[in-house]
Amino acid sequence: MIVYPERLPRPTLRDLSYAQADNVLKTKMASGYTRLRRVSLNPPTVKQAVYRIHKSQAAIFEGFIRHALDDGARSFRDKVHTPLGFREHTVRFITNPLSRRKPISRLYWEYSAEVEIEDFATMTAIETLDAVMYPHTYEEFVQAIDMSTYYTESWK
Template sequence: MMVNYPLTLPLPRLKEVSYKRQSNILRTEMGSGRARQRRRFLSVPTFMEATWRFKKDEAVAFEGFVDHGVQLTGWFLMDILTPKGVVKHQVRFKKDPLENFKPISALVWQYQAQVEVKEYKAASEEEAAISLVKPHTVASFVSSISNSINNYLEYNNE
């Protein structure tokens, strides 16, 4: 069973989160000066730079989760902000958040880590196709073509 990131703890600070997907392109330069490109894998890891700020009681719980809940090497489930909204992903710490932490005040602690996202849930093929035709529907598309044909016929019959 997969361990969940504690629901009582805040997620990484949105202002300080960034994502970097592992390159998935294999490029071969040709003698003609052109190049061939192809996708290497169906899925590649994404790395997230994350910063958390916790009240001191939350910091104690976070440190316990890091050291004992996932023992740093294990995968766990955590909500990640994506363009599709907040989506649960399998993640693990690539860099120990206890290597880089500091007090912001007597009551607030800040932790930073690099997190590996096993498979970032980007838009599916179907979601991409739907979003590309929005706000149009099939009916509006057909109607638009019908109008274009009618206008063309009227213009050529004059």
């Protein structure tokens, strides 16, 4: 898998935004209620990315897109800013950043693109439960349950 070069700048955080694909299928029922179902465990997340790159690195960035990523058609590994910090993800350009480029000064170029992120990093179910139950842990909760109060003679 191709890796985004460390020497090239990441998208600016100021202009960065994320949108997760709607993961719930809604069906209107005859009763008037709406039935909701989760579609996928890992819906794609799309980020609007803006790269501001010094002209000395802009040619490298364009060459990377054109040659290594086949004009943006290939997926690659990159560090993505998440609430858990920078985590490595598999990503791909939905729109080619070379199609939306412009000089913003004599020294800097700006590239805009939509980037699809596979399996956006989130806490696991156990990590979430531990964070919600803090300062207690899931194991402490399970050990504190006294099952003898639920056991009756009628179960025999």
